[in-house]
Amino acid sequence: MNNNNISAKFSFRNPNFYFDIELNIPVSGITAVFGQSGAGKTTLLRCIAGLEKIAGGQLKFGEQQWQSADQFLPVHQRPIGYVFQESALFEHLNVLENLNYGRKRAHSGVNQEEFERIVELMGISQLLSNNAALLSGGEKQRVAIARALMMKPEILLMDEPLASLDRKRKQEVMEYLENLHRELSIPILYVSHSVEEVTRLATYIVVLERGKIVKHGDIKRVLSDHILQDMMADEPFTLLFGQVISACNEYCLTEVKIDGHTIYMPRQNVSDEQLIRLHLNARDISITLQKPQQTSVLNVFECQVIEIGDATGNGQCMVRLSLNNTELLAKISDYSRVILNLRPAQKVFAQIKAVSVVQ
Amino acid sequence: MGFTEGDLSAIWLTIKIASVTTALLLILGxxxxxxxxxxxxxxxxxxxxIVALPLVLPPTVLGFYLLLAMGPNGPIGKFTTALGIGTLPFTFWGLVIASIFYSLPFVVQxxxxxxxxxxxxxxEAAATLRAGPWDRFFSIVVPLARPGFITATILGFAHTVGEFGVVLMVGGNIPEVTRVISVQIYDHVEAMEYTQAHWxxxxxxxxxxxxxxxxxxxNNKKSTSKIIGV
Known part of the structure; x- marks a missing residue:
């Protein structure tokens, strides 16, 4: 059940919103449904869960038809798990009873061993006899995630599970989500408007804007699209996917291999061979025509210019560079572009002044 | 001193009517x-x-129309006659039906x-956790709305015990059939039996x-300020 496809077609119109989605995506790993608030992300998720019933909709999950012209599988018969923005725990039940609510009702819930594993994975073993109403926000959300997992759903739908949490709780729950993704092979559809969450967690991304899908695809591919960049973040960036070669080399630097190149960074809290994501702000890359000979910058790569963007109002322009198969986004002043006489296909050197591990 | 046999029969009848009415109201309400x-x-x-009407109408108005509806020419009367039950006014079940209308808002609201x-x-959370509609009702709604159900039961019972005008219109004053406590008190006062009326x-x-x-x-314990929402 690891490589299911979701194929969905939903359309409705009301006075101030036109929702028109046609989607056929593979679901494995974490698929982010990304967009600004009001883009229709939650509506899409609710349609998939069956919480929203849109006449004329079509929905197929793998080989199972969940909705068609003459059929609508009710929510409680769909093999899903759902995590709401606010945890929606049952406050008349304690934590254990909440966990068992879905488990008892599912056709094939978890066995005792799996139950304990999930409890441990979500770090809630100390909370089982607690009153659900008295948990902290982060604890509630972890219990809500565990409660959904207890049914062994074929897909986990999460609607901004971190949005109601403060920054510290967000970090906490995000770590549990990463563990979940590593340990269990359940596909997740994850609604979020946070660039931070998406760049950290997602393997596939569906971008929504005003009720339409703007773009979808593998996160490596989609994130390099600079139109999306504008939409997603104030500061353009590149997301790099690499593997730690050495967490601490002889100079106490962390070495990360990315597409055949090595990036050096101040020592990071990572372990050898760990797969990590690096966040590279466009303004932290500068361009030179000759290889700098004597420089304190650790990371200098020979790249090829792919495309040069138009100057922005504040005298800056974006340059797309290719480093073998990886694309980098650099922001330089328009003045520098003229002085260096940059043109597509030119060989240049990119100096990376700063890079951070996504976490 | 104390209650006469007539008083005790009125008390017993009142409890019976109020219990049956409350039970039916919970099921229908x-x-x-x-x-x-x-x-x-x-x-x-x-x-x-319509549910709230009995809160503002004089009970006699309600009683008057119920009397007509349950009478031989009323829709309910024709129906019950066709069923072979006869007409309901001045019977126990006639009073129960009248009480159901009379106490409806106290249970429904x-x-x-x-x-x-x-x-x-x-x-919605329960539905995503595989609970069907009936299951959701009994596992989520009933426990979470329990204070509401308890309030409804108490108020429905107490309000039925306290009715007078509707009883007089629909039930009359027949010992052991329709003579409830409030009617019995009225009788005592009419007969100048003030001690009995006091009891x-x-x-x-x-x-x-x-x-x-x-x-x-x-309701204080549950920190719910609303008892009836009018």
Missing amino acids: TPLAWWLARTRSFWKGPIGA PIQNAIEAIGEKPL LSAGMIIFSFIVLTMVYLF
């Missing part, structure tokens, strides 16, 4: 409260108003308020006081 709490239909307003307070979210009247005051104290204590 719950789906109605559920519908009122969750519908977005235009009819929510008019139906809600607390349940409706409690269901509205639960909101959509726990029910029953003071009893009613104490009963009502205890019942309302229970309701208020219970």
